[in-house]
Amino acid sequence: MARIAVIPGDGIGNEIVDAAVEVLKKTDAKYRLNLSYVRHDAGGTAYDAYGTPLPEETIQAAIEADGVLFGAVGGDKWNDVAPDLRPERAILGLRKGLGLYANLRPVKVAESLIEYSPLRPEIVRGADLVIVRELIGGIYFGEKCESETVDGTERAWDVEGYSVPEVERIARLAFETARIRGKKLTSVDKANVLATSRLWRKTVTRIASEYPDVELNHLYVDNCAMQLAVKPTQFDTILTGNLFGDILSDEAAVIGGSIGMMPSASIGLEASLFEPIHGSAPDIAGKGIANPIGTILSGAMLLRYALKEEAAAKAIEDAVDEALADGYRTADLWREGFKKADTETMTAAILDRIE
Structure with a gap:
């Protein structure tokens, strides 16, 4: 039972x-x-x-x-x-x-x-994708400070962090998901700016060697957000971290x-x-x-x-x-x-x- x-x-x-x-x-x-x-x-x-x-x-x-x-x-x-x-x-x-x-x-x-x-029929027809979002790491669960004073100025901060095992775990799930779907995985990050994203991209690329039947490509999060609105049918499985996944999955939900x-x-x-x-x-x-x-x-x-x-x-x-x-x-x-x-x-x- x-x-x-x-x-x-x-x-x-x-x-x-x-x-x-x-x-x-x-x-x-x-x-x-x-x-x-x-x-x-x-x-x-x-x-x-x-x-x-x-x-x-x-x-x-x-x-x-x-x-x-x-x-x-x-x-x-x-x-x-x-x-x-x-x-x-x-x-x-x-x-x-x-x-x-x-x-x-x-x-x-x-x-x-x-x-x-909200998208034109010719753009949205056939859209069928899944977003795989890391859920218990990243900035939402990092160290944070609600308020502190530095040199007389109040500020707050949140720390973004990912370890290699965390990225490996979510990456393997995403590759397995893509394998039973369209065999295409898009990993989304901000590697041109964020150190955590560079670790993310390096790790996902390494894990890809375990899944030679799945096509991997990388997109920056801002480009991915645009592409979801311009051509959602290009995506099959999207892999991303906690913060970016929170935003992109809500955007994608509107497509329907x-x-x-x-x-x-x-x-x-x-x-x-x-x-x-x-x-x-x-x-x-x-x-x-x-x-x-x-x-x-x-x-x-x-x-x-x-x-x-x-x-x-x-x-x-x-x-x-x-x-x-x-x-x-x-x-x-x-x-x-x-x-x-x-x-x-x-x-x-x-x-x-x-x-």
Whole structure:
């Protein structure tokens, strides 16, 4: 039996995670996956109940699970909470606790959604890429100073740092990912300016010799950002560090037209975590109108990467594509001529198409 730790978080978290669990259960019944579920709190909800955004039992349940399905955390309600107790600390704590060293964010533009992209159809048609982002190193986890006075002037600083083993680990995952996709890897850095990027590029280039079947090229981050908007179809797998990956993956998400559609997988040393990339959207929480597709597709990624159930994962993805092709749209995507769907209706449409 495979155990899934379900952590809804805040805002629309419960609604979208419940939808994804429904889809997983339907898929389980068809493919005999033998899944079980255990729910735990995190984020502002956990802070209200336990005084901490990430209770120890939540971390432990995640470590013991075969995969973690996560919703979203945060909201204006907790704006005045101390920095180390803010809801967002939950996801940072899970990254550390589970050793979530890599984030995989796929961006695939369905034919039925091309009109939603801010890019022209001829530019975005056929875009199908994945960004592999290092997740627990770099400037976000380096030494920092909030405020110090030097020669009478206040300043703050953050330190960027990467070690060779950190780069090797994420590079190998990226090459393995590219190997099962289009066999093309683009490593993104700022080696013309940053010492850490020069170490990154040197290490990735060396690791490439282990993967002679994968084509490697390098881009500076500013050029990559431009190329994602000019010709996204040129990319298959993109490898980059924590800071650059944070920015580029959000840019790439816009290509598809709705951030509510985008899933992600965070690969860990202890367990892996799967979540949509959008926020907790407290303004629509409880209204039943949230788009559940990003979370449902995150469930598909859980089946693929955590449980190695490729057929079951593809069944979910195909069901989503079919529901969209048949005209179902949640509020963030709805236009005249389509079938307006709330969270429950969209979930039902996907459930009906799992064959």
